Amino acid sequence: MEFLPVFEWMETSALGQIGKTYGGVYAIGQSLHLMSLALLGGTVLVTDLRLLNVVLRDVPSDVVTNGAHRWFKVAVTMLIATGIFMAAAVAVRMYYSAFFFAKMTALATGIIFVFAVKRPLLKRPHAEIHPLALKAVAIASLLIWFSVAATGRWIGFS
Amino acid sequence: MNALNNLLLHFAEWLDAQGWSSGLHESYYMYNWVESTHVLTLMIFLGMLFVIDLRMLGLALTNVPASKIAARLNVPMMIGFTIMFITGLLLFYAVPVRTTQSIWFRIKFVLLIAAGVNAWLFHRRMNESVSTWDNDPVAPKRLRYAAGLSLALWAGVVTTGRLIAYDWYDCYRVNSDLIAWAAGCMAE
Numbered sequence: 001m002e003f004l005p006v007f008e009w010m011e012t013s014a015l016g017q018i019g020k021t022y023g024g025v026y027a028i029g030q031s032l033h034l035m036s037l038a039l040l041g042g043t044v045l046v047t048d049l050r051l052l053n054v055v056l057r058d059v060p061s062d063v064v065t066n067g068a069h070r071w072f073k074v075a076v077t078m079l080i081a082t083g084i085f086m087a088a089a090v091a092v093r094m095y096y097s098a099f100f101f102a103k104m105t106a107l108a109t110g111i112i113f114v115f116a117v118k119r120p121l122l123k124r125p126h127a128e129i130h131p132l133a134l135k136a137v138a139i140a141s142l143l144i145w146f147s148v149a150a151t152g153r154w155i156g157f158s
Numbered sequence: 159m160n161a162l163n164n165l166l167l168h169f170a171e172w173l174d175a176q177g178w179s180s181g182l183h184e185s186y187y188m189y190n191w192v193e194s195t196h197v198l199t200l201m202i203f204l205g206m207l208f209v210i211d212l213r214m215l216g217l218a219l220t221n222v223p224a225s226k227i228a229a230r231l232n233v234p235m236m237i238g239f240t241i242m243f244i245t246g247l248l249l250f251y252a253v254p255v256r257t258t259q260s261i262w263f264r265i266k267f268v269l270l271i272a273a274g275v276n277a278w279l280f281h282r283r284m285n286e287s288v289s290t291w292d293n294d295p296v297a298p299k300r301l302r303y304a305a306g307l308s309l310a311l312w313a314g315v316v317t318t319g320r321l322i323a324y325d326w327y328d329c330y331r332v333n334s335d336l337i338a339w340a341a342g343c344m345a346e
Contacts, residue, residue, distance in 0.1 A: 027324060031317040034200070038316070042205025045234065056230045059222050067219035071212065149201055153194040157186075 003095065010091035019089025029085045036078035037149060043072040044145045051138035061134070065122045076111065094155070103151040110144045163342035170258035173251060183252040192252070196245040202238030204312060206231045214305035216296030223292045228284065257322065259329045261341040266318035273311040280304040 010016050019026045049055040050064040087094050094100040118137055121129065173179050182189055212218035213227045250257050257263050283301055291298055297305065327333055329343035 023324060023326065027321055028317065031313070031320045034197070034316050034320060035204070035313060037197075038201050038204035039208050040205070041201030042208045045202060045205055046209055046231070049234065055234060056222075056226070059226065059230075063221060064219070067222070068209070071209075071218055146198070149198055150194060153197050154190070157190045 004092075007091040007095040010088045013088060015085060016088035016091060019085060026086070026089055029082050033079065033082035033086060036075050036082060037152070039071060040075035040079055040145070041149070043068040043075060044141060047072075048138035048142050051134045061126045062122070065126075069119065069122075072114070076114075080107075097155055099151050099155045099157075103148060103155060106144060106147040106151055110141075110148050113141065113144055159339070163344060166258050166342060167255070167344055170254035173254040179251055179254060182248065189252055192245050192248045196242055196249060199238045199242040199245065200316070203235055203242050204238075204316070206235035206238065207308065207312060210235070211305040211309050214297040214301055216302075220295035224294075224297055225284070225288045225292050228281075256328065259341050259343055260322050261327045261337060262318045262321040262324075264340065264342070266315055266322070269311050269314045269318060273308065273315060276304060276307050276311060280308065 011020075019029065046055065047065045047068045050057075050059070050061050056064050087100070118141060121133070121137060126134065182192070209218060210228050210231055213220070213222070213224055219227060250263075280301065283304065284297075287298065287301075296302065325331070327337050327341060329338070329341060333341070333343065
C-alpha cells in the first residue's frame with residue numbers, strides 16, 4: 001500500500017498549512033509535545049520504578065499504578081494530538097524519515113503494550129501476580145517508552 | 159548593562175575559540191546524543207516534578223500523603239535535573255556565542271532562576287506545615303499557588319528552550335532596540 005498520497009494530503013491540509021505558515025504556533029506545538037512527553041515520562045517512571053521497588057516502596061503498588069494511569073492517558077492523548085500537528089507541517093519529509101517510522105512503531109507498540117498487556121495485568125490484585133511478572137512488565141515498559149522518546153528526538157536530526 | 163553584555167560576549171568568544179567547543183558542535187553523533195540526553199532527562203526531571211505538583215494541586219495520587227510523594231520522588235527528580243543541567247552546560251559550551259546572544263536563552267535563564275527560588279520557597283513552606291495537612295487530598299492554598307507557579311515556570315523554560323533553535327531574533331537580523339538590548343547584541 002502506498003502511503004505517500006496520505007502524507008502529501010496531510011501537508012496540504014489546513015493543519016499542515018498552519019504549522020508551515022506560523023512558526024510561533026509550530027514552536028508552541030513542539031513545546032506542548034515535549035511537555036506531554038515529560039508528563040508521560042513521569043507517569044511511566046513512577047509506575048515502573050514502583051513495580052521494580054525503586055521508589056514509593058511504602059505505598060501499595062496498585063495505588064501508584066492506578067493513580068498514574070489516569071495521567072498517562074492524558075499525556076498520551078496530548079502527545080498524539082501535538083505529534084499529528086507537528087508531523088502535518090513536514091509530512092512529506094516524515095514519509096522519507098526512517099526515524100519517524102521507528103517512532104510510530106515504538107509508539108504503537110507502547111500503546112498496545114499498555115492497554116493490552118500492562119493494564120489488564122495490573123488491574124488484578126498485585127499480591128496475586130508473580131513478582132517477576134511485575135518486574136518484567138516494568139522493564140519492558142521502560143524500554144519501550146525510552147525507544148519512543150529516543151527515536152522521536154532523532155527525527156529532528158535525520 | 160552594556161559592560162555586562164560585553165563581558166558575556168567575550169567569555170562566549172573565549173569558549174568558542176576552544177577546540178573542544180567546536181569539536182562538540184561539529185560532531186554529529188556526540189552533539190545529537192548530548193541533546194537527546196538533555197531531552198530524555200527532561201522527561202525524568204519534569205515528569206517527577208509534574209507528579210509532585212499534580213499531587214499538591216489535588217489532581218493525582220490524592221490517597222498518598224503529599225510529603226511521601228515529594229520525598230520519595232525527590233531523588234530521581236534530582237538525578238534527572240543533574241544530568242539535564244550537565245548536558246545543558248555542554249549544549250551551551252558547543253554553541254556559546256549564538257546562545258549567549260539568544261533572547262530565548264536569556265528568558266530561559268531568568269525563568270530557571272525563578273523556578274529554583276519558587277522550589278526552595280515551596281519546600282520550606284511545605285516542611286513547615288505538612289504535618290497539619292499531609293493526608294488531605296489538596297495542599298493549602300499557598301502551596302497550591304506555588305505548585306501552579308512551578309508548572310507555569312517550567313512550561314516557560316521548556317518553551318523558551320525549544321525557541322532557542324529559531325533564529326527570528328538573532329543578532330544578525332534587524333531587530334527593534336528592545337530586542338537587541340534584551341538579546342545583548344553588540345555593535346560590530
